[in-house]
Amino acid sequence: MRALVTGAGQRVGQAIAVELARQGASVAVHYRTSRAGAERTVAACTEAGGEAWLVQGDLSRTAECRAVVDAVRGRWDTLDVLVNNASAFTAVPFEEVSLDHLDAMLALHVRAPFLLVQGLLPLLRAGGVTEARAPGEGGVVVNLHDVGADRPLPGHAAYSVSKAALAMLTRALAVELAPAVRAVGVSPGQVAWPPDYDEARRERIAARIPMGRVGTPEDVARLVRFVVCEAPYLNGVDVPVDGGLSSRY
Numbered sequence: 001m002r003a004l005v006t007g008a009g010q011r012v013g014q015a016i017a018v019e020l021a022r023q024g025a026s027v028a029v030h031y032r033t034s035r036a037g038a039e040r041t042v043a044a045c046t047e048a049g050g051e052a053w054l055v056q057g058d059l060s061r062t063a064e065c066r067a068v069v070d071a072v073r074g075r076w077d078t079l080d081v082l083v084n085n086a087s088a089f090t091a092v093p094f095e096e097v098s099l100d101h102l103d104a105m106l107a108l109h110v111r112a113p114f115l116l117v118q119g120l121l122p123l124l125r126a127g128g129v130t131e132a133r134a135p136g137e138g139g140v141v142v143n144l145h146d147v148g149a150d151r152p153l154p155g156h157a158a159y160s161v162s163k164a165a166l167a168m169l170t171r172a173l174a175v176e177l178a179p180a181v182r183a184v185g186v187s188p189g190q191v192a193w194p195p196d197y198d199e200a201r202r203e204r205i206a207a208r209i210p211m212g213r214v215g216t217p218e219d220v221a222r223l224v225r226f227v228v229c230e231a232p233y234l235n236g237v238d239v240p241v242d243g244g245l246s247s248r249y
């Protein structure tokens with residue numbers, strides 16, 4: 001199995017890369033600034049029984065998206081899994097959202113996944129993981145959405161709009177690219193804290209989660225493994241991994 005995981009130098013992306021490596025995958029570990037973290041991901045992938053290599057790029061820039069595509073195409077002629085995980089989450093009150101911030105959110109969460117899928121499509125068409133898949137079925141795109149994509153958090157209008165657009169991209173890919181390539185969304189609830197959340201806020205959020213605990217990056221990674229390896233008929237859906245948070249009033 002060959003997989004590209006964006007934003008894999010820490011947290012959820014790192015856990016997904018390692019979980020796929022545990023299935024024997026060769027992983028292209030993408031990072032932007034977290035070089036040391038990405039190197040730790042590569043080491044953890046190797047230790048988990050897979051292999052991995054680094055690819056760098058600022059995905060809010062079109063040219064760097066294309067460079068990431070070129071790096072993968074230069075190395076591989078098939079791709080089984082593309083995980084669009086890279087993300088930025090910064091609170092900005094609505095009246096202070098600048099054009100630059102809005103553009104950056106849309107570029108990272110919508111344009112980059114769009115360009116990566118487009119650029120890697122021939123490889124994804126030639127890929128495919130699960131033995132249960134039918135002839136003609138190939139690779140899979142997993143997009144990291146957010147349960148907040150349709151239940152916006154105050155202060156995150158640009159983020160929420162861009163994640164909602166990404167969720168639509170998932171569905172658009174699912175209907176246009178299948179059966180050769182399927183697309184599935186995974187929506188975490190609270191699985192890794194934003195660094196600026198204080199203890200009181202963390203406790204308030206945790207108390208709302210029906211499962212009685214916040215999630216972990218590994219909770220998300222296990223779902224991605226299931227989507228990739230065990231669910232060849234899953235296409236066009238958004239699967240929450242939130243301990244029930246999005247179901248409650």
Ligand SMILES: NC(=O)c1ccc[n+]([C@@H]2O[C@H](COP(=O)([O-])OP(=O)(O)OC[C@H]3O[C@@H](n4cnc5c(N)ncnc54)[C@H](OP(=O)(O)O)[C@@H]3O)[C@@H](O)[C@H]2O)c1
Nearest residue numbers: 007011012031032033034058059086087144146190191192
């Ligand atoms: N954490 C949660 O509880 C939670 C909740 C809901 C949804 N999610 C979603 O789940 C995914 C993973 O969450 P996370 O908290 O693990 O993410 P994260 O740590 O906030 O971000 C993952 C990586 O994205 C990369 N990134 C940011 N801007 C980039 C850019 N312009 N170009 C390329 N890469 C860029 C960063 O790479 P570098 O560090 O290398 O710069 C970062 O390490 C995200 O899509 C997020 O929206 C997470």
